[in-house]
Amino acid sequence: MRVLVLIPGPLRQTTGNQAKLEVDLPESATLGALLDHLAARFPLLDRRLRDEQSGLRRYVNFYVDGEECRRLSGSDTELTPNTEVQILPSVAGG
């Protein structure tokens, strides 16, 4: 199945300036599997999004069809065909 990933401006230098990534995944893949797939192509992007134990960085949000993944099942959130995953830095800092 194909899913769409939207990359925020501050991270586009890690994707060759691509703002949108179309990714082919096996059926019933999870958000974690999507990030694993992206990690193989863009390791620098991956470590901006996840720590070395594959934990999602606290102040990066992952909206799965408009719902932040932590209100779903986090990395285990299941994706469906044509899911849109929007990555956005959260509001944080001072």
Added chain:
Amino acid sequence: MHLLAIGTRKGLWLATSEDRRSWSLSGPHHAMSEVYSIAIDNRRERPRLLVGASSSHFGPTVVTSDDLGATWQEPDHAPIAFPEGASLERVWQLALTPDPEVVYAGTQPSALFRSEDGGRTYSLVDGLWKHPHREQWGEGFGGQAIHTVLPDPADPQKLIVAMSTGGVYRTFDGGASWEASNTGIKAYFLPDPYPEFGQCVHKVSRHPSVPERLFLQNHHGVYRSDDAGKTWTSIADGLPSDFGFAMVNHPHKPEVIYNFPLAADSDRFPPEGKCAVYRSPDGGSSWEALRNGLPDGFWTAVMRDAMCTDAASPAGVYFGSRSGEVYGSADEGDSWQRIAEHLPDVVCVRAAEV
């Protein structure tokens, strides 16, 4: 050219000067990333800057520059990563060794990493990470971290680290085994004030020509060791307070040290708000206040890595404050001038001729 690298909570600034009187400032580099650690390796054909930077959004990393900050490099894969069981939060220290390819990193959570490629990528030093004391190492307000790494200037098998809390540890076998080394250092906040480990050591310094003599700023307490850290005795007499964070050696005179006292744990300002560096000419037996050019009404603090010297002659001394001011002295501390102001909280400074 003289280079002063200033790490703050929101990026890195680089100050350059030909005469250490007039400075030009560039920055922020790595804007909005906190820069807790800097090393300047000027032994290479092209000096290398190594910087530990952490973004609150995108995590920690180590970046390097071989063109004095014009461009920065970092590997695609994390330069410092725990194999399992922990995640890197912050790089507190980048320590050069006599071998230009070997660099150590002290991290939060408390761990030591070793690089053999000039500070680009690092591996966990297993012996310290698996130390049986580790579960009992505590967390100060700044986080649980190894903030001091002192490679031996002559023997690569010897290394000293210090952490808050936990105290001082030494290895004599290249990091395979470690022993706590805190005899004489007080932990007033524990039921047993002189435990084997658990002290909140803030900084340890030494001069490379006298590696067995160490100077230490504790969470209350200023100490000296003449046996490479085996035992410690107080050198706080003559200081207005035994609290503070910074402890720095003069680059050429092993007996000269610098300290920035704060009134107390519960009063983290210079006494009476008077900005003052204290210098000892005799290894801590006596202290003198250095205030020429430094302000009153200085209601801020100087953090553990926010004071340094350069290797010039006469020696330059520099410090930065939580209020974003940076002061420098081109005459070993006798007189001071402000180099920068209105920066974010300064947490680290390093200076060198490049």
